[in-house]
Amino acid sequence: MTYAEALAVLDALPRWADQGAAAYQPGLDRMRALLAAMGEPHTRYPSVHIGGTNGKGSTASMVAAIGTAAGRRVGLHTSPHLFDFAERLRLDGVPAPHDWIAEAVDRFRSLFEEVGPSYFEASVALALLYFAEASVDLAVVEVGLGGRLDATNVLTPVACGVASIGLDHTDLLGDTLDAIAREKAGIAKPGIPFLTAADAPEALATLQATAEAVGAPFEDVRATVRVAVGEADDALALSIETPVRDYGTLRAGLAGRHQAWNAALAVRLAEVAFAPEADAVREGLLAVVRLSGLRGRGEVWQRNPRIVADVAHNPDGWRAALAHVQPGPGGRRFVLAGVLSDKDADAFARLLAGAKAVVLPVALPSARALPLGAWKGYLAAAGVLTHDVADVPAGVAWFNRAAKPGDVLLVTGSHLTVAALGEPGTRPAAAR
Numbered sequence: 001m002t003y004a005e006a007l008a009v010l011d012a013l014p015r016w017a018d019q020g021a022a023a024y025q026p027g028l029d030r031m032r033a034l035l036a037a038m039g040e041p042h043t044r045y046p047s048v049h050i051g052g053t054n055g056k057g058s059t060a061s062m063v064a065a066i067g068t069a070a071g072r073r074v075g076l077h078t079s080p081h082l083f084d085f086a087e088r089l090r091l092d093g094v095p096a097p098h099d100w101i102a103e104a105v106d107r108f109r110s111l112f113e114e115v116g117p118s119y120f121e122a123s124v125a126l127a128l129l130y131f132a133e134a135s136v137d138l139a140v141v142e143v144g145l146g147g148r149l150d151a152t153n154v155l156t157p158v159a160c161g162v163a164s165i166g167l168d169h170t171d172l173l174g175d176t177l178d179a180i181a182r183e184k185a186g187i188a189k190p191g192i193p194f195l196t197a198a199d200a201p202e203a204l205a206t207l208q209a210t211a212e213a214v215g216a217p218f219e220d221v222r223a224t225v226r227v228a229v230g231e232a233d234d235a236l237a238l239s240i241e242t243p244v245r246d247y248g249t250l251r252a253g254l255a256g257r258h259q260a261w262n263a264a265l266a267v268r269l270a271e272v273a274f275a276p277e278a279d280a281v282r283e284g285l286l287a288v289v290r291l292s293g294l295r296g297r298g299e300v301w302q303r304n305p306r307i308v309a310d311v312a313h314n315p316d317g318w319r320a321a322l323a324h325v326q327p328g329p330g331g332r333r334f335v336l337a338g339v340l341s342d343k344d345a346d347a348f349a350r351l352l353a354g355a356k357a358v359v360l361p362v363a364l365p366s367a368r369a370l371p372l373g374a375w376k377g378y379l380a381a382a383g384v385l386t387h388d389v390a391d392v393p394a395g396v397a398w399f400n401r402a403a404k405p406g407d408v409l410l411v412t413g414s415h416l417t418v419a420a421l422g423e424p425g426t427r428p429a430a431a432r
Contacts, residue, residue, distance in 0.1 A: 006105035026149035041132030051143035052163030062266035065291035066284030075131030148186020165203035185210035305403035331406020337413035392420035
């Protein structure tokens with residue numbers, strides 16, 4: 001089986017990216033059946049399990065990077081991928097070999113047909129298998145959706161955490177912070193440290209009560225860690241003092257003040273899971289992109305004129321991205337954005353209006369995409385100034401022609417918007 005044929009097998013499974021909630025298959029029976037047939041690979045290494053509404057991918061990547069910097073062989077599973085399925089199965093920041101994925105899908109194709117997993121369930125099972133066959137020292141696994149019924153919740157980790165709680169996927173997880181927090185806290189396990197950087201009081205109380213009810217030692221990182229924040233170019237300068245040590249001033253390779261508590265949570269999870277030395281924490285945070293392979297989180301895609309890519313896809317994420325991506329002196333803020341139909345487009349439009357952004361609205365290549373006419377309608381109702389472009393590449397080309405000194409373009413709205421940029425190495429030199 002070729003890699004393309006393997007992807008076709010996976011693409012034929014129920015897939016959230018195409019079907020949304022219709023592809024959501026809550027429950028762990030299928031995962032348990034897959035993993036049992038694969039030899040229970042997830043029991044062969046310690047793991048860290050991380051959920052949350054926003055920040056879970058960044059937090060997971062920082063934990064993994066700290067582990068790699070500490071000399072461990074670290075597997076990292078995050079989702080969705082941006083450019084290549086193999087990004088979901090990373091070893092020390094490097095995506096899994098296409099040949100391994102093709103062989104594994106061929107090996108277990110009949111199992112997939114028998115069990116009937118979703119695309120996400122199959123991808124998680126393959127990741128957990130890859131980590132076992134690669135003999136990792138540690139796996140860091142990001143929750144897909146929710147927590148309690150998520151496919152990743154087959155793990156018995158050495159530590160787990162929740163980065164934040166916000167309103168997203170309310171049709172599936174509930175329409176209050178309390179309800180969503182209850183689902184996110186479903187990854188808590190008896191005797192396993194449960195840490196969070198969530199700040200909404202209602203959500204925090206639910207996280208703590210749920211964790212304590214199952215006997216998981218609970219830690220509110222905002223109460224146990226001292227953090228001071230300052231920006232520095234495209235990185236984040238911050239000082240962190242945990243119950244273990246005072247790290248002094250650190251630099252994180254993920255820009256934006258909203259990353260500060262993700263970094264603090266990552267440091268505490270690492271301390272609890274594998275007790276890294278201070279130098280490993282410093283290197284892991286600074287080199288998180290290289291050591292984990294993380295992409296699209298406030299990523300500077302191009303420097304002149306400046307283009308920043310961020311996969312933010314809900315109001316809290318959009319708010320943070322807009323706060324971070326500021327134009328230079330005398331410059332204007334442009335936003336190239338598409339949005340999916342199950343997201344709060346009205347809130348996004350109002351945030352863009354408040355940011356005085358000029359918006360380049362685009363349709364996304366997905367059956368779940370909000371139609372372009374509807375997206376433009378939300379923007380018009382909010383009083384947002386727009387400029388028509390055909391698609392993401394056309395929007396980038398237009399900005400490169402029209403930009404003046406100080407102008408900045410934020411590409412956001414969805415993982416699909418950022419994915420449509422194409423990988424930097426595949427773009428024409430003039431657009432880099």
